[in-house]
Amino acid sequence: MKRQDAAHEVGARVREIRRATGISQMDLAELATMHFSNIGKIERGQANPSLSTLARIATALDTTVAELTSGVTAVHVPARDRQVTVRDLLRAREEQLARDAEPGDAEPTPAPTADAPPDPAPGDGDINADAEPPPADHAPASAPDPPQGHPPRASGAPVPPPEAEPR
Structure with a gap:
């Protein structure tokens, strides 16, 4: 099956609807x-109109952008080396989750290297291991407020405030 260009498909829909209304390309423009x-280029599939252009054309033809793009699918998109849809992505994720959940296939935790000491067990040298967490309504200390006024100039001197304009 030969792939059709999306611009040709949309252009054909514009021409079809324009002709059905009985107006010329000049009128539509x-x-x-x-x-x-530009109307002629769009109808011939030689231009790829933006969404705002399609909206202006649809409004002029008393239709919707959805009607102008009706039927445009992956068949109308140029071929790529690898075309993946959301369905393909979700299926691959489910398969990966299923593989990760299979018992006995878990990879062993790698042994610590000489560059990194092993993680301490909870409570080993952790001075806060037995400390209770703060209450839920306790807000953490916030950063200090930034200095007021204007930022310093490159020379380090502060920038004076702007003069108020007379009314």
């Missing part, structure tokens, strides 16, 4: 505040 040559 005027209604959509566009140059008539």
